[in-house]
Amino acid sequence: MKEKSARGRPRQYDTKTALGAALLEFRRRGYTGTSLDHLSEATKMARPSLYAAFGNKRAIYLRAVAQYVEDSAERRDGALFDEPSLAAALDGYFLALVAIYSEGDDRPLGCPMLSVITGEATADPVIGAELFAALGRTDARFRDRIAVARDEAQLPPTTDIDAVAEMLSALQHSLAQRARAGTARPELERIARNSVALILKAAGAGTAP
Amino acid sequence: MKEKSARGRPRQYDTKTALGAALLEFRRRGYTGTSLDHLSEATKMARPSLYAAFGNKRAIYLRAVAQYVEDSAERRDGALFDEPSLAAALDGYFLALVAIYSEGDDRPLGCPMLSVITGEATADPVIGAELFAALGRTDARFRDRIAVARDEAQLPPTTDIDAVAEMLSALQHSLAQRARAGTARPELERIARNSVALILKAAGAGTAP
């Protein structure tokens, strides 16, 4: 499926690595705080090349975050759905999430969406819609996993799927927030484990066989 | 305790209203997206006056948010601690919180801290420290309230105070995130009520008399 460069001067950049470098820059500096010059330096692409390849700054961010979502989707869904035990699945999922949120040489960089574009959501409707959609996707994924666990009788049939899923989403939002504020990884992992246990207890896990 | 203006030309602005207008502008545009010109227009103070009164942009934000924290502390603590029933206290607290987060003509403006400076926390260490401290204060307030409820036997003596407080903080973080993404107020209120109920259930409220 690789596009074979047919003609013309070959491009010196690789799209995936460029978008990865761009996202890292956004995570470091924030959305508005990242200029096209910063992106140009980080990706080693000249500004016109950036523009030709992806479009304006917002398009660069959206492409970069879309690649992040796509690349991490497999790991996320794997952690959530390949593990039969709900408790183990959630533990694995959130530990992987904390690992991502804790990336960063100096301090944790947080979530590539929640920690980066929250400030812009009110000023830029496109960004706001993107953020809203991302929240909805996370909710839906948790709902699906909870429904599976309920169908497998790991949770009572009366389980309020929406409420439990919203608590799991809240944990994710909170971990992103705390990571961005500088909370260290072991503390995030502790919070994740404790919270998952508490949520499962509230959901009635292990109550009715 | 009012400073009586002793000499010189009297100032035309009121500090509190100016800081309130500045905070509103920060919430609308985000931290980096708000320029001194925006603040100047919003507060009806000339840029040099802003500079003389508060200092640079970061100082303006910190002063504005400090005033917000101070002004809302009374209502917050009142909702939390004046109500004897833990369930009623938490419901009241989070409904008041949702009311604040839902402010805004066009769309909800979210939290004056969580929704505004999260993106800058990695780039500006002072902002990062401020955010970290704010998270710690919220945690501590919830811990205190849970401890009171446990001492009054509204919760079992074995209650894990830290874990429950962290879940309540997570709910707060999540409501801020969802509000900023555009979730409407009734939905936020529904989530708040359901989550409080679930957390109390997990904490064992009403289990042991």
Next chain:
DNA sequence: TCATTTTTGTACCGTATCGCAATAAATTCG
């Protein structure tokens, strides 16, 4: 070899930005 195609590099434009200097206006004290 030479035209064609695609990417790269340089330079530029209009605007916005922060921070401040210099001056004008409004008030109190003597």
Next chain:
DNA sequence: CGAATTTATTGCGATACGGTACAAAAATGA
């Protein structure tokens, strides 16, 4: 009234910003 003091206003200067025009460079095809 005049001196002193505090605030308000105007304007400047240097930089950074997003976005683009244009020509040079590097490849392919005939």
